[in-house]
Amino acid sequence: MALRWKPTIPEDNNPDDQTGSLRHYPFAQVVRVQSGPDQGRFRWYLNELPGATTIKKQGVEESLEAAKQAADEQFRSWLTWTGLAPAVTEPETVPVASSTASPAPSPPRPVDPPEQRLPRYLAPLCEGLAAYVEEHGPALDSLYRWKIPAVPAFVPFERDSDSLPKANARLKRALSAAWHTQPERQFEIAEWYVAKWGGVHNRPEKLWGYIAAAEDELAGSGTAGVASWSKLLAVRDPDRFAIFDARVSVALNALQIVQDHERPIFFPPLPSKNTKIGKFHEWMKARDHGDAHKAFPARAYGIYLRILSEVARQLELAAIDEVEMLLFAQAEDLALQAMSHPSDAALPAIAAE
Known part of the structure; x- marks a missing residue:
């Protein structure tokens, strides 16, 4: 089943801006980049696809x-991943006649795609987090209260009647579209999202360094x-990467304590001005085996993304x-909850490796 492509705005009949639909639902869009290093090339996007945490959502051609x-x-x-279409198979080859009999081939052994294999040591945390999300996720609209300041005029976004979680998720994708189609605005987007929206202030040269760095280099x-x-x-x-800060790190560590994980994976304590977060850091430091939970920080973000992707896959988010x-x-x-947990024993810890 292929998408049917038409101009995004029929009245304009613009060949440089097209939308791909299936049964009247728009699943994709292609636009010509107007400026920046990709000027003249075509960027494509896929709209949100349920459960599609391992599918590439955008690119430039x-x-x-x-x-x-x-x-x-x-x-x-x-x-294919959802089962709505059959997987593509290689055409059968006709065997060449031979005078010697050959043994029958063994039946193919099913192998999970690499991105769906989960390291064994991550399974308890993924299962515990999935259970927590399943229990508390329905209340996210009332739990998440991060307000949105005035959005730059060049970003096409209106909150409308959306809850804060839905509005923030939609804002991120509006910023992503502006980032790729208006590269000359990337510093403005970075400064607004990191400082005004996120409350984290950086020197301009630091932000420019983050903008210039490759994704894998940063990760x-x-x-x-x-x-x-x-x-x-x-x-x-926004479909591949997620924000990782002190609150998220604390939540992952505390969850494992509350759920009595036998071999928890403690993520590094990150700087925070929040006194409750700081108090938890001190509590952890007093009960942990040295500083084992600070080890291998270079891999912490990648592991964090792997955990989020696995939980989203399990729950079909x-x-x-x-x-x-x-x-x-x-x-x-x-x-x-963690600091008032009944167990007062020293915390078992392995590095986030």
């Missing part, structure tokens, strides 16, 4: 047809500045930021 083809391929991958750079650069990664690709927002919203509550 040299031509309109190549961009539409790339979007079609990812859309078909999603259809593997440790935890220094993660509260800033993870916001920019989430803007670049539309996007990973649903999990991130719940962790952010519940950090203080989980920290208080």
Whole structure:
């Protein structure tokens, strides 16, 4: 099932802005980039696809047809993943006659796609977090209270009647579209989202460094500045990346204590001005085996993303930021629960590796 492509605004009949639909529902869009390093090329996007945490959602191609083809391929991958379309199989080859008999081939052994394999040591945390999200996720609209300041005029966004979680998720995708189609505005977007929306202030040269860095370079750079650069990664690709800050880190650590995980994976304590978060850091430090939970910070963000993706897959969530927002919203509550947990033994710990 291929998408049917038409001009996004029929009256304009603009060949540089097209929408791909199936049965009148718009699943994808292709637009010509107007400025910046990708000027003249075509960027494609897929709209939110339920459960599609491992499907590529956007990209840039040299031509309109190549961009539409790339979007079609990812859309078909999603259809196959959901079971709505059969998987593509290789054509059968006709065996060449031979005078010697050959043994019958063994039946193929099913292998999970690499992105769906979960390291064994992450399973308890993913299962525990999935259970927590399943219990508390329905109340996210009332739990998440992060307000949205005045949005830059060049970003097409209105909150309308959406709840704060839904509005913030939609805002992130509006910023992402502006980031890719208006690259000359990237510093303005970064400064607004990190400082005005997120409350984290950086020197201009630091922000420029984050903007210039490749995604994988940032994701593997440790935890220094993660509260800033993870916001920019989430803007670049909100379906692949999520914000990671002190509250989220505390929520993950506290959840494992509350749920009595036998071998918890403690994430590094990140800087915070929040006194409750700071108190939890001190409580952890007094009860932990040295500083084992601070080890391997270069891999902490990647593990965090892997956990969010797995939980979103298990619960068939539309996007990973649903999990991130719940962790952010519940950090203080989980920290208080952990500090009043009956067990007063020293905390077992392994590094987030």
